[in-house]
Amino acid sequence: MPYRTPEPTLVTPEVLRNWRLPEPGGGKNARGSVLVIGGSTETLGAVLLAAEAAMRAGAGKLQVATVASLAPVAAAALPEALVRALPESGSGAVSAGAADAVRDLAEAADAVLIGPGMADEEETQAFGERLLPHLRGPLALDALGLACVTADPGCLHHLVGRVVLTPNPTELAYALHVSDDAIEEDPAGAAHDLARRAQAVVGLGGATSWIAAPDDRVWRDESGNAGLGVSGSGDVRAGITGGLLARGADPAQAAVWAAWLHGRAGERLASSVGRLGFLARELPAEIPRALAEVVP
Numbered sequence: 001m002p003y004r005t006p007e008p009t010l011v012t013p014e015v016l017r018n019w020r021l022p023e024p025g026g027g028k029n030a031r032g033s034v035l036v037i038g039g040s041t042e043t044l045g046a047v048l049l050a051a052e053a054a055m056r057a058g059a060g061k062l063q064v065a066t067v068a069s070l071a072p073v074a075a076a077a078l079p080e081a082l083v084r085a086l087p088e089s090g091s092g093a094v095s096a097g098a099a100d101a102v103r104d105l106a107e108a109a110d111a112v113l114i115g116p117g118m119a120d121e122e123e124t125q126a127f128g129e130r131l132l133p134h135l136r137g138p139l140a141l142d143a144l145g146l147a148c149v150t151a152d153p154g155c156l157h158h159l160v161g162r163v164v165l166t167p168n169p170t171e172l173a174y175a176l177h178v179s180d181d182a183i184e185e186d187p188a189g190a191a192h193d194l195a196r197r198a199q200a201v202v203g204l205g206g207a208t209s210w211i212a213a214p215d216d217r218v219w220r221d222e223s224g225n226a227g228l229g230v231s232g233s234g235d236v237r238a239g240i241t242g243g244l245l246a247r248g249a250d251p252a253q254a255a256v257w258a259a260w261l262h263g264r265a266g267e268r269l270a271s272s273v274g275r276l277g278f279l280a281r282e283l284p285a286e287i288p289r290a291l292a293e294v295v296p
C-alpha cells in the first residue's frame with residue numbers, strides 16, 4: 001500500500017460515549033430524512049433491510065427508491081416509507097436513466113444511501129455518474145453503488161468530508177483493482193488506501209471491521225460474531241450508516257458507530273436466539289436496544 005497506515009483506535013462503548021451522536025429533538029424533520037436507493041427484481045430484500053435499519057438507527061423520515069415493478073411490494077413491506085418507482089432495465093436493475101427520476105428526492109434528503117441490492121454494473125455505474133454530480137451529501141455508497149468509485153475514485157471529490165463507503169472485502173478489492181488476497185493480507189491498509197483515493201470514510205466489514213478516514217484516522221472494531229456472516233447482514237449495516245448520517249452524525253462517526261451497533265445487535269441475538277441461525281431481518285429491532293446500552 002502506498003501510505004503508512006496509522007495505529008488504529010479500538011472501538012469501545014467508552015469511545016462511543018465520548019463521541020455522542022447528535023440527539024436532535026423537534027420531531028421527524030429534525031431527525032433527518034434518509035433516502036435509500038437500491039434493489040432489483042432479484043434483490044428487493046436488500047433495500048428493505050437497509051431501509052428498516054436506517055429508521056432503527058434513528059432517522060426521522062424514510063424514502064425508498066427501487067425498481068418500478070417491485071415498488072408496490074416495497075410500499076407494502078415498509079408502511080413508514082415514501083416509495084419512488086424507478087425506471088428499470090431489461091435485466092430488472094435500476095436503470096441509468098433512473099438518476100433523473102430520483103434526483104429531486106436525492107437533492108432534498110438529509111442523507112442518501114445508494115447500493116443495497118443494485119444489479120448490473122454498467123447501469124449502476126452510469127446511474128451514479130448521472131446522479132452524484134448533483135448531490136451535496138451526506139452520502140453512503142454500498143455494494144454495487146460503489147461501481148462509480150471503482151471506475152473513478154475522483155467521482156466523490158466534490159463531496160469531501162460528506163461520504164461513507166461501506167464495502168465488504170470483495171467490493172473493496174473491486175474498488176482498488178486488487179485481488180481478494182491483497183485485502184485479506186492488509187485490510188486496514190486497503191481501507192485506508194481507498195479512503196485516501198476517494199477522499200471518503202471507508203467502513204470495511206468483516207470479523208474485524210476497519211474504519212479509515214481520509215485524514216488518516218483509523219479505527220478497529222471487534223464487536224459481533226460469526227452469526228453476522230449471513231445474507232443481508234451487510235445491507236443492515238449500510239442502512240445503519242445511512243440512518244446515522246441522516247440524524248446528523250459526521251461520516252467517521254456514522255461509520256464507527258454503525259460498525260459497533262451492527263456487531264452489538266448480533267451479540268444480542270446470539271444471546272436470545274442462538275450463536276448461529278439468527279436472521280438479518282432480526283437485526284434492526286436490536287439497534288435501538290444496542291444504542292440504549294451506550295447512551296441510556
Ligand SMILES: NC(=O)C1=CN([C@@H]2O[C@H](COP(=O)(O)OP(=O)(O)OC[C@H]3O[C@@H](n4cnc5c(N)ncnc54)[C@H](O)[C@@H]3O)[C@@H](O)[C@H]2O)[C@@H](O)CC1
Pocket residue numbers: 042043044045046047115116117118121143144146147148150168170171172174175231232233234235
Ligand atoms: N435479500 C436480498 O435482497 C439480499 C441481497 N444482497 C445483495 O446482493 C448483492 C451481492 O452481495 P454478496 O454479499 O453476494 O456480494 P459478494 O461479496 O459475494 O460479491 C461481490 C460484490 O461486489 C460487487 N461489485 C461488482 N462489481 C463491482 C464494482 N465494479 N465495484 C464495486 N463493487 C462491485 C457486487 O455487486 C457484490 O456486491 C449486494 O447488492 C447485496 O446488497 C445480499 O446482501 C444478500 C441478501
Ligand SMILES: Nc1ncnc2c1ncn2[C@@H]1O[C@H](COP(=O)(O)OP(=O)(O)O)[C@@H](O)[C@H]1O
Pocket residue numbers: 167168204205206207208209222223224225226227228229230231232233234235237262263
Ligand atoms: N465473524 C464475525 N465477527 C464479527 N462480525 C462479523 C463476522 N462475520 C461477519 N460480520 C459482520 O457482518 C457483516 C456482513 O457480513 P457478510 O454477510 O459476510 O458481508 P456482506 O453482507 O457485506 O457481503 C460484515 O460486514 C461484518 O460487519
